[in-house]
Amino acid sequence: MARRRGSGGALLLGLAVLGGLFGLGKGSDPPKTSLPTTPVQTAYALQPVSTQVTPTAPLYTRASTAATSSAEPTRLVVSGHDVSLRSGPGPKTKILDRLRQGSEVLELERETGWVKVRHPVTGTDGWVKASLVRSKDSAAAEAPHKARKEIPPPKAPMVATSVIVARLLAESRASYPGNCACPDDVDKRGHRCGARSAYSRPGGYAPLCYPRDVTAEMIAEYRKTQTASVQ
Template sequence: MAYIRNLVAFAVILIASTWDDPSRIAAQTAGVSDEKTIAITAPATADMLRVTGSRVNVRREPSINAGVLTTYTRGRLVPVLRTRGAWSEIHMGDSANSTGWIASRLLSTRSPAQAPTTQIRQRSVSVPSSREITAARKDLISLSIAAYQGSCPCPYNRDRAGRRCGGRSAWSRPGGASPICYDSDVTEARLQTYFARQRRATF
């Protein structure tokens, strides 16, 4: 019996030695879990600004000669911790002490401006009045006669001797020059071209 009692006691001691304090195990487990799940967040006092450049370098120090840590693209929201001269220190978010520097001119409180939309200016073209059309016909006739090099462009003109041109005029003879002599000679196409030139001269 003594042998059996000694054997049972030895077994109890052996089992107890393999146990651990449950509270200590929980604490250790919680510590490991907390270490893995800590979320690195920006300080509450940081100002949130947006990157306005297309590709902006984040540097180690506030200097153009400092090394580049990474590059941010347009529109990225970054927490700004402080400014020094023309530079802003930002929190990069991947660790509690991970910071970098960006030129302050490349940060803004507003979203990056969109590319400007090209707007075509629509010109309102008024329809010529009957009075303007009549004046245009007379102007076209005068210009046509002035451009003719001879002395008899139209039947109602007179030659150098003072005689009425009549059938001897360029207008009356087929082929050759074709001066505009009458309102009926002014076509719709000529009027449109005339008013188009007038509008270009106005704008």
């Protein structure tokens, strides 16, 4: 019995020591380090933001446009027919193309009696005689006068020969003062004139009664008179 109690006491003593060790770990808190209470100052100060926008220079200015337009070539108009566009300023140089009358070209350069131009369709550069081109403004000013000169004068309508003959016969009968100018006419009593007509009696009036009486000279004279009246 004494041994059992001795061994039990030792056991209890060991448990108590272990319990004390664990209890110290749970109940004790680690020491707390106090932090400084001084406020931290920021290194950067807030500055007010400006809302004003600074204008910047435009990418493109009108000066460049004006310079381009001022360098535009002069426009010319071809006044000749099928003008030769040559490789150089001379009549023996190679013919590159031909320009129709009225075509517009761009003037590039001038030499004595020759102008270097650019073809309006193909874009080919070549030389033409200066006398065969003129400025566009002068060509436009001369166009109405040239058009008026080219208008032909009105022509008298061509009258058929048969119509002229009929008119001459009618005028000849109307100019006779009586009723019996021709054999086929009728007198006041309604009788045919026949041999009593002025046409059948020699001397005096000689009216034109039949187409055979109208000569070619009469027809030509009549046409000339009508043409003069129209003009």
